[in-house]
Structures are given as structure tokens and as C-alpha cells.
Amino acid sequence: MSVESLHYQIKVKDTHAHLFEVSLTFTPISDTTVLSLPSWIPGSYLIRDFAKNIIQIQITDSNQSAVPLIQLDKNHWQFESTQTVTVCYQVYAFDLSVRSAYLDQNQGFFNGTSVFLCPQGLEHYCCELNVIENPHTPTWKVATSLKTEHLYQFGLYQAQNYDEFIDHPFILGDFDLHSFYVGDVQHDVVLMGKHYCDMARLCDDLQAICQTQIGFFNDDAPFTNKRYVFMTLVTQSGYGGLEHRDSTVLMCPRNDLPRIGEDKQTISDEYLNYLTLCSHEYFHNWNVKRIKPKAFAPYQLDKESYTTQLWAFEGFTSYYEALMVARAGLIDSQRFIKYLAQTLTRVFRTQGRFSQSLSDSSFNAWTKFYQQDANANNAIVSYYTKGAYIALALDLILRENQSSLDALMQLLWDKYKDGSGVPEGEIELLAGQLAGIDLTNFFDQALNGTQDIDLFPLLAQMGVKFGLGNVSSLSKLGGHKANLDGNEKAFIGARLAPHPWGAKVVFVENNGAAYKAGLASGDIIIALDNLKVSDKTIEKELSKFPLGTKVSIHAFRDSELFEMQLPTITSTNHTVWLDVLNQDLLDKWVLTSN
Structure with a gap:
């Protein structure tokens, strides 16, 4: 066993109890060693406290003697020994998401950030992982991108250091x-x-x-x-x-x-949703994994790492996700602008864009975007969707000036593909240089302001007409003008979810009908005009009443029934449509990489 290596082993302990068993063998470099586990995973900006899932941790030395272990805080443990030691612990894995770890009778999954402790000061050591086969799951295989001599088999996997080691997730299963x-x-x-x-x-x-x-x-x-x-x-x-x-x-x-x-x-x-998801994550191989904010070079996974730049790293990627599908020849330019219109609709339906700037959305991702409450739609804006909105505007401005967002991405790749990190303000500076004009006012409004950028003249120059219209349901995301209702209908102004009694209010839009009636998140609507409704029928029933009147609505709040008067008003113009004015100009923009 190499002295300058961290030797890990992971095996399925109990699929019914959702337990992995992990061991780590290494030789300390000092009398006192501190073990730690990351508190968050890169790409998902929330302190998740993965250490809460560690149970039954113990250490033995090379003589098989127990080594006393002291927990210093939620994710740090300390011990004293200079002998080779083995740390053994179990991890509860029952979070079926892309961020943590999961185990049951059908499959296993884990990110290294969730399961692998690291001795502080030894992060540069090579890491070896032995994935042990479970005799109770003989058909299972192993999927990961971590280096191995035996693809998709149980056995030995290797990484040059801990940072690389924890950035290769695993799937175990058939x-x-x-x-x-x-x-x-x-x-x-x-x-x-x-x-x-x-x-x-x-x-x-x-x-x-x-x-x-x-x-x-x-x-x-x-x-x-x-x-x-x-x-x-x-x-x-x-x-x-x-x-x-x-x-x-x-x-x-x-x-x-x-x-x-x-x-x-x-x-x-539905398939386009999956393809754009794949496209989005693949584009991150350049924009985030290599070109990254300076604040993430290197990652500090024990605490928050603040940056105002997520609008570019996630927003640019969100803009390109469907654009790359179009350039790959899988959808045409008209399908692309329909998809783009639906992305923009998500921005225009977020009243929080008038309360939170894009820079603030990025900086406070840790406490606001990743911890949304019932008022989130009225208080915050997404750096994904509004970031894509700003990417669109910037691309069109650059194209007016004989450049493009494509050129900016390629310049960023040439300068920062080494992973050194993009300083705050650098993207704005490079964009101005490419445009050959002063973009200070644009970026001040786009990143620090809370007013909408006017897309109408920008899109018109690319052969596309921009418009906003009304719909009777939040399930209608717009696209082309023909996708809108075409006439004014009453709109409840709330997002609803199914409930056995009727419809559960998920969030209430400020100044909409539900807001004016006094409905709140969590209310259970059971009747409209004394007739039973559900989340699927309430909008259709509401549309039967003339605008400018009021309809009685019954709902439970905390098991108490009450009646309110729901005004019949239309939605604000917050559904985007994009229609083609000049197909040649549209194709040149969408289908040609500059």
C-alpha cells in the first residue's frame, strides 16, 4: 500500500436500511489528524450538511486497537495517531436526487461529496476506491467516469487527488x-x-x-x-x-x-425537455467545469462561496441548451424560438424580477434561490431563466456590432480553460471589447437593475417579432402568438396543485385575483360558486363568468372553512410569444455559429 495514498472502500451494507459502508485507510502525517466531509456539492449552491447521514464512525490502528475520535463540529472529527489507521463508518443513503446518495433493493447511487471523508492536509494524495460487489445483487454493474482498468465492473477506481475523486458520481445497478x-x-x-x-x-x-x-x-x-x-x-x-x-x-x-x-x-x-437538459449539462463541461467563477478556483466545500456571476455560468448555459439542439439539426429555428419564448415567459411571470437584481440572485443563491418559500415568485428571480434572457439580449447586441455571444464564449474558453477562474467584471469587460462600444449602461441595467430589457427592437433585427399576451392558465407557457388564448378570460393568479379535497394553492401572484380575494399558499380550494372544483377544473369553471364580476370561493385554511369573493380579472400580459418576420435572418442567427 502506497504511503501517499488514500485507500477507500465502499460496499452495500443493507439495501432495506439504505446503508452504505465506507472505509478509509491511510497513514497520518502528524500526531493530530482532522477528518472532514464537504457541506455542499459543486453546481448546487446550498449547504446540505451531508455529514448528518454518517453513522457509527470508528477508527482502528494497524494493531487493530481502537483510536479515540472527537467530533469538533457538524462535519469535522479529530484523532491522534501516527500509525496507519482505518476509518470505518456507515452512510444513510435515501435521497433520490442528483445531489446526494441513494440505496434500495433496485439501485445504488452516490456522489463522493456525500460519502467520502478526507484527512485535512492530504487532499493532494492519490485516491483509490475499491467498490465491493454485493452477493445479494449479482446482476448489478458499476457506472462512473472515474478511471479504472475494468469499465462497468466492481473493483478498483483511481483519482489523482481528492478534488478529482469526489467529482465522479457512481450508479450501481442493473x-x-x-x-x-x-x-x-x-x-x-x-x-x-x-x-x-x-x-x-x-x-x-x-x-x-x-x-x-x-x-x-x-x-x-x-x-x-x-x-x-x-x-x-x-x-x-x-x-x-x-x-x-x-x-x-x-x-x-x-x-x-x-x-x-x-x-x-x-x-x-417532453423529449425536447430531456435533450435540452442533456445539452445544458454537457455545455457545462466548458462553462463551469473549466471556465468558472474566480470564487470557485478552488472550491471551498466547507462553507458558502459567493459570486455574482452565476447569471453568466448558468444563464449563458440555459441560453445555449436549446440553441445547440437546433444547431445539431434536431429542431428548426422556429421550434427554437418557441422554446426561447417559453423560457422568457418564466421570467415575465416572476414578479420577483422587480424586487431582486440578477447579481443579487446569484450572490444569494445559498439562502434564497435554493431555499424558496411560498413568496419566492414575488421576491426573487432565477439566474437561470433571467440569465438566459440577458444572454439573448447580449448576443443580439453583440451581433449588431459584428460580434456574438459565440465569440465571447470562445474568448472565455481560450483565456480561462485552465480553471484559474474568471474575475468579477471580466465578462462584462470582454463583451464591451468585442462589441467595440461602451456596454456599461446595459450591464448596469441587466445585472444590477430590476427593470426589463426591451427585446422588441433587438429581436426585430433578427427577423422575429416579440409580444406579450394573456392566458387563462399558468400551464400555457406561450411560444408563438397562436399558442395564446386569443381572447381575454378570467385568470385565478395562483399556481395550484392536486389535493383530495379540491385544489391546493402553491403560490399566490401579487395583485392577481387570488391575492385580491385573500387566498394564501397552503389553502385548499374546494368550491367555486358553491360547486366542487379541482386543480384541473377551476380555470375552466372560472372562465364561464364575465369579467368584472365576483365569484364566491370556498377554501380550507388550517382545517377552518371560509368563504371569499374572487374577482374575475385577466392575467397581466406576462406570456411571451415570438413570431417569424424574416426566416432567413432567423436562420442566420440561430443556425450559424459565429
């Missing part, structure tokens, strides 16, 4: 696996969970997206071992993604995946 190549880079597609996916079609489509993105940056693919892994946890309704070096973990509803026998020339909205 998953489906297909592969494709882009140049000399192997791309593996792993689907864990019951599905009906046309894997051949999925691989063809992902190959086109990956080829487009690698070509976009005009450089070698930035993958350590010439291999990249798309790992998808297939669920009934879960959704999300998290970027890692050389891999991504995704979660999607099984109905988002393409089915065998479907028309391959048609991409459903």
Missing part, C-alpha cells in the same frame, strides 16, 4: 448501457430505472449535440480519459441535472425519453 463516439471520445449513455427508450435514437441525437458543442469551442474535447458518461436516473416525475468532470447525472420522467416506434422526425415537447 442499468442499460449504450455508447457512441465523437472523434476519439467514447460517450456512454446509462439509463437506470424502468423505461421504454429507443436507445439507438437517443444515442444518435446525443451524438449530434455533443459533436456540435465540441466543434463550437474549436478545441479538443476536455475529457480526462477520452470518455464521457451521461447517467440518467429514470423516474415517474423527477427532473434535474448536475454537471461533473467527464460525466453528468440526470433525472427525468420516463415519458420524456423517446419510445421505440415513435416517428423519429418528430421531437415531442
Whole structure:
């Protein structure tokens, strides 16, 4: 055993109790050693306190003698010994998400940040991990992008240091696996969970997206071992993604995946959601994993790392997610602007954009964006969606001045692909240099202000007409003008969820009908005009009443029934539509990388 190595082992302890067992063997470099576990995972900006899931931790030395262990705080433990020691502990794993760890009879999953302790001062040591096969799950395989001599098998995996080690998640289970190549880079597609996916079609489509993105940056693919892994946890309704070096973990509803026998020339909205999710996380291989905020170089995973730049790293990526799908030839430019309109609609339906600036949204992601409450829609704005809005505006301004956001991304890659980190204000400075004009006022309004950027003249120059309209339901996200209702209908001004008694209020839009009636988040609506309603029927029933009147509505709050008067008013103009004025100009913008 190498002295300058950290030797880990992980095995399934109990699938019914959702327990992994982890051990770490190493030789201390001083009399006193402190062990720590990260408190958050890169790409998800919330203190998650993974150490809360560690149980039964103990240490023995090379003589098999117990070594006293003192817990210093929530995620640090201290012991004294100069002999080689083995730390053994169990991890409770029952968080079915892309961020933590999960284990049951059907599958196992873990991020290194959730399960692997590290001795402070030894983060530079090589890390070896032995993944032990469980005799009770003989058909399980291992999926990860971490270096190994035996792909998809139990056994030994290696990393050059702890930072690399914890950035390669693992899936254990009886998953489906297909592969494709882009140049000399192997791309593996792993689907864990019951599905009906046309894997051949999925691989063809992902190959086109990956080829487009690698070509976009005009450089070698930035993958350590010439291999990249798309790992998808297939669920009934879960959704999300998290970027890692050389891999991504995704979660999607099984109905988002393409089915065998479907028309391959048609991409459903659900499948497009999955493809754009894959595209988003793949684009992060350049924009976040290599080009990153200075505050993340290096990551400090025991505490918050504040930056005002997430608008660019997540917002730019959100802008490119569908653009790359279009440039890969999977959707046309009109489908792209429909998708873009729906992204913009999410911004225009967020009244919090008038209360929180984009820079503040980024800086306070730790306490606001990742810890949203019932008032979030009225108080905060997403640096994903509004960041994409600003990326669009900036791209169109740059194109007016013989440049583009493409050129800015390629310049950032050339300057910061070494991972040194982009200083605050650098992106704004480089954009101004590319445009050849002073963009100070634009960025001040876009990043520090709370007023909307006027997209109408910017889009018109690209052959697209921008407009805002009314809808009767928040489920209608807009797109083209024809997607709107076409006439004014009463709008409840609240997001509703199913409830056995009727409809549960999730959030109330300031100054909307529900707000004016006095409804609040958590209320259970049971009747409109003394007739039973549900979340599926209330909007249709409300639309039957003439505008400018009031309708009685009954709801429970904390088990107490009360009646209110709901005004019949329309929505504000907060649904975006984009229509084509000049197809040639639109195609030149969307389909051509500059």
C-alpha cells in the first residue's frame, strides 16, 4: 500500500436500511489528524450538511486497537495517531436526487461529496476506491467516469487527488448501457430505472449535440480519459441535472425519453425537455467545469462561496441548451424560438424580477434561490431563466456590432480553460471589447437593475417579432402568438396543485385575483360558486363568468372553512410569444455559429 495514498472502500451494507459502508485507510502525517466531509456539492449552491447521514464512525490502528475520535463540529472529527489507521463508518443513503446518495433493493447511487471523508492536509494524495460487489445483487454493474482498468465492473477506481475523486458520481445497478463516439471520445449513455427508450435514437441525437458543442469551442474535447458518461436516473416525475468532470447525472420522467416506434422526425415537447437538459449539462463541461467563477478556483466545500456571476455560468448555459439542439439539426429555428419564448415567459411571470437584481440572485443563491418559500415568485428571480434572457439580449447586441455571444464564449474558453477562474467584471469587460462600444449602461441595467430589457427592437433585427399576451392558465407557457388564448378570460393568479379535497394553492401572484380575494399558499380550494372544483377544473369553471364580476370561493385554511369573493380579472400580459418576420435572418442567427 502506497504511503501517499488514500485507500477507500465502499460496499452495500443493507439495501432495506439504505446503508452504505465506507472505509478509509491511510497513514497520518502528524500526531493530530482532522477528518472532514464537504457541506455542499459543486453546481448546487446550498449547504446540505451531508455529514448528518454518517453513522457509527470508528477508527482502528494497524494493531487493530481502537483510536479515540472527537467530533469538533457538524462535519469535522479529530484523532491522534501516527500509525496507519482505518476509518470505518456507515452512510444513510435515501435521497433520490442528483445531489446526494441513494440505496434500495433496485439501485445504488452516490456522489463522493456525500460519502467520502478526507484527512485535512492530504487532499493532494492519490485516491483509490475499491467498490465491493454485493452477493445479494449479482446482476448489478458499476457506472462512473472515474478511471479504472475494468469499465462497468466492481473493483478498483483511481483519482489523482481528492478534488478529482469526489467529482465522479457512481450508479450501481442493473442499468442499460449504450455508447457512441465523437472523434476519439467514447460517450456512454446509462439509463437506470424502468423505461421504454429507443436507445439507438437517443444515442444518435446525443451524438449530434455533443459533436456540435465540441466543434463550437474549436478545441479538443476536455475529457480526462477520452470518455464521457451521461447517467440518467429514470423516474415517474423527477427532473434535474448536475454537471461533473467527464460525466453528468440526470433525472427525468420516463415519458420524456423517446419510445421505440415513435416517428423519429418528430421531437415531442417532453423529449425536447430531456435533450435540452442533456445539452445544458454537457455545455457545462466548458462553462463551469473549466471556465468558472474566480470564487470557485478552488472550491471551498466547507462553507458558502459567493459570486455574482452565476447569471453568466448558468444563464449563458440555459441560453445555449436549446440553441445547440437546433444547431445539431434536431429542431428548426422556429421550434427554437418557441422554446426561447417559453423560457422568457418564466421570467415575465416572476414578479420577483422587480424586487431582486440578477447579481443579487446569484450572490444569494445559498439562502434564497435554493431555499424558496411560498413568496419566492414575488421576491426573487432565477439566474437561470433571467440569465438566459440577458444572454439573448447580449448576443443580439453583440451581433449588431459584428460580434456574438459565440465569440465571447470562445474568448472565455481560450483565456480561462485552465480553471484559474474568471474575475468579477471580466465578462462584462470582454463583451464591451468585442462589441467595440461602451456596454456599461446595459450591464448596469441587466445585472444590477430590476427593470426589463426591451427585446422588441433587438429581436426585430433578427427577423422575429416579440409580444406579450394573456392566458387563462399558468400551464400555457406561450411560444408563438397562436399558442395564446386569443381572447381575454378570467385568470385565478395562483399556481395550484392536486389535493383530495379540491385544489391546493402553491403560490399566490401579487395583485392577481387570488391575492385580491385573500387566498394564501397552503389553502385548499374546494368550491367555486358553491360547486366542487379541482386543480384541473377551476380555470375552466372560472372562465364561464364575465369579467368584472365576483365569484364566491370556498377554501380550507388550517382545517377552518371560509368563504371569499374572487374577482374575475385577466392575467397581466406576462406570456411571451415570438413570431417569424424574416426566416432567413432567423436562420442566420440561430443556425450559424459565429
